[in-house]
Amino acid sequence: MSATTRWAERRWPRGVVAAPHALAAEAGVAILRQGGNAVDAAIAAATTVAVVYPHMNGVGGDSFWLIHDGRRGTLRALNAAGRSAAAADLETYRRRFGAAIPVRGGAAALTVPGVVSGWSEAHALSRDALGSPIAWPELFTSGITCARDGFAPSRGQRRETADADDLFGAAAPAELRAPLWRVYHPALLARERFVQSELAATLEEIARGGAETFYRGALGRRIAQGAAAAGSPLTPDDLAAHRAQWVEPLRVSYRGGEAASFPPPTQGFAALAILSLLEAFDLAALDEADYVHLVVEATKLAFEDRDRYLADPTFVEVPVAHCLDGARLADRRRMISRRAARPAPGAALDGDTIAIVTADADANAVSLIQSLYWEFGSGVIAGDTGILLQNRGASFSLDPAHVNRLAPRKQTAHTLIPSMYLVDGRPRLVYGTMGGEGQPQTQAALVTRILDRRLGPQAAVEAPRWLYGRTWGEATGALRLETRFGDGVTESLRARGHDVEVVEEWSDLMGHAQVIRIESDGLTGGSDPRADGAALGW
Secondary structure, eight states, rough: SSSSSOOOOOSSSSEEESSSSSSHHHHHHHHHTOOOOHHHHHHHHHHHHHHTTTTOOTTSSSSEEEEETTTTTTEEEEEEOBBBBBTTTTHHHHHHHTTTTOSSTTOOOOOOOOOOHHHHHHHHHHHSEEEEEEEGGGGGGGHHHHHHHHHHHOHHHHHHHHHOOHHHHSOOOOOHHHHHHHHGGGGGGGGSSSSSHHHHHHHHHHHHHHHHHHHHHHHHHHHHHHHHHHHHHHHHHHHHOOOOOEEEOOOEETEEEEEEOOOBBBBHHHHHHHHHHTTEEEEEEEEGGHHHHHHHHHHHOOOHHHHHHOOTTSSSOOOOHHOOHHHHHHHHHHOOOSSOOOOOOOOOOEEEEEEEEEETTSSEEEEEEEEEESTTTTTTTTTTSSOOOOOOOSSSEEEEETTOOOOTTOOOOOOOOOOEEEEETEEEEEEOOOOOGGGGHHHHHHHIIIISOOOOOHHHHOOOEEESSSSTTTOOOOEEGGGGOHHHHHHHHTTTTEEEEOOOOOOOGGOOOOEEEETTEEEEEEEOTTTEEEEEEO
């Protein structure tokens, strides 16, 4: 892949969908053409990407949404993450597993899948508040077709499946092999069409019966039975108790507008703190080494607060106002040296994810993050449903003193952060990325490169990126740089004390970013060539 832009940037007058798989973007645009809005398009893209990017997300995962309602001029946040099972208590897990929750198997599948509740709540908003003519079953047409008839496996799916040695290698747990290998084994990707028949039937069931059948009907009971058979503590009562929740987004001022992100239990306040710390610097005037250095140093400070405080706010107070207080951030900003890297402990969150962004001509916009946590989640397929269950609960701590310690019916700390940038209350940038620990960092890169350094959306997505700290389970405090930065930037950062590691030109470690810029004369999208997606419009 060359370092030049992969797609020419163009403006679309009616709507844009950017997703990490082209089939998902196409599904969203098809709904726009049928008269749907940005919310409908996001749901159709989400139901499709749950099929065509099964290593990153799925029906058995969680999601978080930011939705701008163009009719009312309001921004809303939707928490569609599941809570831990009632039986998943700290002492039980400590007796069974000691210091940490296993990352695979039934014990890791300890939280309710929230994705379907997010689709349902978003559709209700679209129908009732935005007057959409698109019926619920229509939003599943593409996903069902892809699951039933198959699709050509993407480059990313092939790569991530081949790399998942703990699931598909010789040491894979015997209890996971039969159901998982029957559908997802790397050898099956040699076929021209990748088919998920049981998942197709499940999506058809959801299309007919809605979220009710998933959480409180026959499908939900089958999911719980399949989970229990694999050693999960989930029960039908856990699914029946689940509800997605509307919450207030977080906002901070930046460059004459507002950056908006998701409140706890996500790390959204860390992403906003990075931007607040950077606002005092003239980022447009900096060379690349100075620019990367400043963003990394701001990231370290923001992550210190995140790692100290982030947890379920219904269990503990998360002092978001304190963390985003302007006077406090000004004091912390003085800790940033222009010449030297500040020591910081290795960061602690990771996970695989997808991001979808949509916007239409009526100022409706969506930033959506949907995830199974690690690739293929827990590795558990719930019975005959074809649903891969997430392992998000493995990020709970078994330390009784930890703020994110395991407890029944609790949401764990999440990496997922849908985000927007608004001016005068209207969205101007809609953006998101996968990448666990890298999400706040990549989001800062997108915003500052577009607003401060004047790159277009696609150029900002394609520009060389960095990653400070760990991601995807790698415990490191290094600063990884894509080789396209060049030797000059690399050596300048090393001279300041950064532990620099150079990675390939287009590294998956840097996440898969999606962004839409909304202007008076149209919409422009950018989709990450590190993934398999596209930014498509109408």
